[in-house]
Amino acid sequence: MKTRVAIIGSGPSGLLLGHLLRAAGIDCVIVERQSPDYVLGRIRAGVLETVTTGLMEQLGIDAGLKAKGLLEEGFNLADGERLIRIEITRLTGKHVVVYGQTEVTRDLMDAAPERGLQIVYEAKEVALHDLESDRPSVTYxxxxxxxxxxxxxxxxxDGFHGPSRKAIPGAQAREFEREYPFGWLGILADVPPCHPELIYANGARGFALASMRSTTRSRYYIQVPLTDTLDQWPAARLWDELAERFDPISEHGVTGGPALEVSIAPLRSYVFETMRHGRLFLAGDAAHIVPPTGAKGLNLAASDVAYLSDALIAHYRHGDDAALAGYEAKALARIWKAERFSWYLTKLMHRFPEDGRFEHRMQQAELDYVASSEAMQRVIAENYVGLPL
Structure with a gap:
């Protein structure tokens, strides 16, 4: 088979790139090692920046987004029993939309056949070849x-564990990593949210997040040690813990119910700066991971795709390779700013095992400053809604 662009991975970044290229008349094929059901079974983020919703609107694959997405004009930081509302729309003129990554992926997958986007599922032993030649190839x-x-x-x-990044010679790799000494225990349930907007809480018992996927589906997280297992957290214990943390500060209080999904995820910050090697370009989680604090993962992938699709379209339409040559530098400038913001919120809202009374006082002082300073709230709001492309 011959094509212009071979895309490895059918997550949101691969699907968005494929749709953007097909809309521009550029042939491409997506190769995915898993089944469609497996891809859709991955529970991920649900807060979309304008860059992501804008790409969906540009493609005309936004009916579900418009019908079910929840427009959010603010979110909250909490310290003890105090809510600090960050009024993102008033401060920036923008907003975010709550719409699950699973729904984004499903919408893009469902639109693929009618738009001529070919996806090969359950492709095993994917390997990349001849990346420094003018005719690279993929086998599976x-x-x-x-x-x-x-x-x-x-x-x-193809994400953090895919073959693409591993195909880049180690001598050319530039990577940076920070692993955090805790994880997030998350539960998804068909219960009404405890509050109309997200709450990031830093209390005496550690970090917790109250979020939602819809007006009837909630997503909660709490900070747990990396040594904790799901067996230590039966549903009744987790709901009691969430109620202890959020009932005093939320509008409605926590409503428990049967779990649709429960998991523990470790947190890391990671950047692989070698985003181009010959004719291979990395995008999304293949090149960077952010802690979920701040909801940047999917949105960073979307900005990578926006840059890369524009560069490929310029190559094929105008024979202009300047954007391809500049892709890595342009993408990394935005990636590192998002990494900084995610690191900042993670450090501010979590209890680190090595921290003592002094570090906790610093967190309190920072939150006091945020609460009293509109300038600081604007900085947080600008980063939360997404910096300009």
């Missing part, structure tokens, strides 16, 4: 038969 096994795709370019949108 499907039903026991090896297939090869020859392309002009390869886009690695």
């Amino acid at each position: 096994l499907k039903d026991g038969v090896e297939h090869r795709i020859e392309a002009d370019f390869i886009a690695g949108c």
